[in-house]
Amino acid sequence: MQGVWTPDQVREAEQRLFARTPEPAVMRRAAHAVAVQCARLLSEQTGGVAGRRVALLVGAGNNGGDALWAGAFLRRRGVGVTAVLLAPDKAHPAGLEGLRRAGGRAVPAEGAGADTTGIGAEAADALERADLVVDGIVGLSARGALRPVAAELVRRVIVPIVAVDLPSGVDPTTGAVDGPAVSADLTVTFGGLKPCHVLGTGAVRSGEVTTVGIGVTEELPEPELSLLDAADIGENWPVPGPEDDKYSTGVVGIAAGSATYPGAAVLATGAAVRATAGMVRYAGPAADEVRARWPETVATGSIGDAGRVQAWSVGPGIGTGASGRDVLRFVLESGRPVCADADSITILAEDEAMWDSRDPDAPLVLTPHAGEFARLSGAELGADRVGEAREVAARFDAFVLLKGNTTVIAAPDGRVLVNDARQAWPATAGSGDVLTGLIGALLATGVEPLLTCGYAAHVHSLAAEIAAHGATADGPRSEAGAPIGASALLDAVPAAIRAVRDAALPS
Numbered sequence: 001m002q003g004v005w006t007p008d009q010v011r012e013a014e015q016r017l018f019a020r021t022p023e024p025a026v027m028r029r030a031a032h033a034v035a036v037q038c039a040r041l042l043s044e045q046t047g048g049v050a051g052r053r054v055a056l057l058v059g060a061g062n063n064g065g066d067a068l069w070a071g072a073f074l075r076r077r078g079v080g081v082t083a084v085l086l087a088p089d090k091a092h093p094a095g096l097e098g099l100r101r102a103g104g105r106a107v108p109a110e111g112a113g114a115d116t117t118g119i120g121a122e123a124a125d126a127l128e129r130a131d132l133v134v135d136g137i138v139g140l141s142a143r144g145a146l147r148p149v150a151a152e153l154v155r156r157v158i159v160p161i162v163a164v165d166l167p168s169g170v171d172p173t174t175g176a177v178d179g180p181a182v183s184a185d186l187t188v189t190f191g192g193l194k195p196c197h198v199l200g201t202g203a204v205r206s207g208e209v210t211t212v213g214i215g216v217t218e219e220l221p222e223p224e225l226s227l228l229d230a231a232d233i234g235e236n237w238p239v240p241g242p243e244d245d246k247y248s249t250g251v252v253g254i255a256a257g258s259a260t261y262p263g264a265a266v267l268a269t270g271a272a273v274r275a276t277a278g279m280v281r282y283a284g285p286a287a288d289e290v291r292a293r294w295p296e297t298v299a300t301g302s303i304g305d306a307g308r309v310q311a312w313s314v315g316p317g318i319g320t321g322a323s324g325r326d327v328l329r330f331v332l333e334s335g336r337p338v339c340a341d342a343d344s345i346t347i348l349a350e351d352e353a354m355w356d357s358r359d360p361d362a363p364l365v366l367t368p369h370a371g372e373f374a375r376l377s378g379a380e381l382g383a384d385r386v387g388e389a390r391e392v393a394a395r396f397d398a399f400v401l402l403k404g405n406t407t408v409i410a411a412p413d414g415r416v417l418v419n420d421a422r423q424a425w426p427a428t429a430g431s432g433d434v435l436t437g438l439i440g441a442l443l444a445t446g447v448e449p450l451l452t453c454g455y456a457a458h459v460h461s462l463a464a465e466i467a468a469h470g471a472t473a474d475g476p477r478s479e480a481g482a483p484i485g486a487s488a489l490l491d492a493v494p495a496a497i498r499a500v501r502d503a504a505l506p507s
């Protein structure tokens with residue numbers, strides 16, 4: 001599991017580090033790591049380092065200081081370095097001095113010979129001739145999008161960008177982008193990942209992210225969020241052992257679908273069939289369709305006849321009318337862990353009395369998309385998806401899996417997991433039904449609900465990626481990929497489980 005720390009946590013850790021290592025030494029460590037990555041990229045992109053040109057975009061704070069020192073290190077490797085200063089009076093004095101001593105030069109962003117955009121001729125020239133640009137405009141103290149001059153400089157860049165700590169213009173805490181911002185090819189960050197590297201648009205704008213310790217890591221507290229990696233999931237994905245039978249590996253009940261929406265039932269049930277080795281029971285109006293597609297399930301038309309299960313998935317396609325409500329009430333009263341999705345979220349949001357049916361000792365997982373989340377919370381979802389998911393999880397004493405390009409999963413006790421998909425292939429009709437089935441099946445095996453959601457979200461997005469890129473029986477892997485439907489995603493679930501399990505094998 002990888003930790004993710006808020007800017008405040010990182011600043012506090014930094015202060016603890018400064019008590020034993022002077023600030024300039026820490027900054028030089030950070031800058032050296034940036035320079036090493038720049039040299040690597042220059043070498044990969046241009047075939048060499050010495051004689052290449054780098055432009056530094058330098059803002060008013062220590063982020064700019066890092067960039068200036070990185071420029072000084074690059075100078076020593078024979079790189080031509082020009083710093084473009086956005087705030088010449090505030091540019092980090094020691095960094096500027098270090099760069100000049102090493103033979104680099106500095107020019108103001110808004111200097112002589114400016115055109116109508118305000119960018120000076122020397123700055124424009126430095127950007128035009130650069131093989132690589134270093135973004136040291138703003139780091140942890142960023143507020144809002146890039147200001148106009150910085151935005152104009154960034155707009156002109158056509159070569160790879162290495163961001164210092166984070167891509168400027170991205171909100172460090174939420175990953176939101178509200179106007180012009182840097183799109184980095186590589187981000188070199190210090191101490192540990194920040195939310196902007198894994199959440200929303202920020203994750204995309206960060207490009208590849210490299211974390212360097214520089215002594216800060218040791219000072220960090222418990223992370224505010226965590227990211228699961230494939231190996232964590234593969235190691236713990238439930239598979240049958242020699243002592244197991246169909247009951248001991250978990251029996252899940254699927255309450256989904258209707259005469260109008262039998263597909264929701266088929267998809268959710270199929271996901272449960274493919275997720276684990278245990279038994280899948282289906283209860284609802286689509287029993288015939290489910291039986292025909294998944295003969296290994298035990299299907300019945302009535303929820304009361306479903307038989308014993310260890311967990312329920314409820315909601316997709318059940319409708320919000322009287323029969324949907326009866327089904328949801330039955331499931332909530334069962335005392336089993338429940339994954340409530342789609343229509344059942346709408347019912348819970350509208351009907352306070354429905355909560356009285358819930359057994360308070362049984363874990364409840366809610367899997368809203370942004371619209372359903374707004375119904376639950378009572379307000380439109382804002383930029384702080386982590387904060388809002390955490391608040392709603394605590395309010396409803398439930399595990400909340402908030403769907404989106406970055407899936408945020410909050411536990412009622414405040415723990416948060418993030419699944420950074422970095423691709424949007426799962427955004428297709430029926431894909432949520434597959435996720436619900438995966439979650440139910442894992443809950444039935446006894447995996448802890450927060451981890452259940454994290455494992456399911458990861459395997460779900462990986463299956464979408466595998467399906468979109470055709471990495472398995474469909475033929476050779478395609479770089480570009482093609483849109484998929486939920487059935488293709490479902491078909492790729494075993495390949496995704498195999499991939500995470502393989503990632504956990506000793507290398």
Ligand SMILES: NC(=O)C1=CN([C@@H]2O[C@H](COP(=O)(O)OP(=O)(O)OC[C@H]3O[C@@H](n4cnc5c(N)ncnc54)[C@H](OP(=O)(O)O)[C@@H]3O)[C@@H](O)[C@H]2O)[C@@H](O)CC1
Nearest residue numbers: 014027061062063138139140141142143144145147165216
């Ligand atoms: N933590 C660590 O472990 C280590 C941290 N280190 C480094 O320190 C960095 C943090 O430095 P920092 O605190 O000096 O501020 P920083 O982010 O450079 O901002 C400077 C000023 O920019 C401005 N500004 C704000 N928003 C803006 C916008 N949208 N567009 C344009 N400008 C904007 C605003 O000033 P204003 O103009 O509002 O007066 C703000 O005060 C950190 O990211 C890392 O690189 C490493 O050196 C060592 C280890």
Ligand SMILES: [K+]
Nearest residue numbers: 135138164166
């Ligand atoms: K930056």
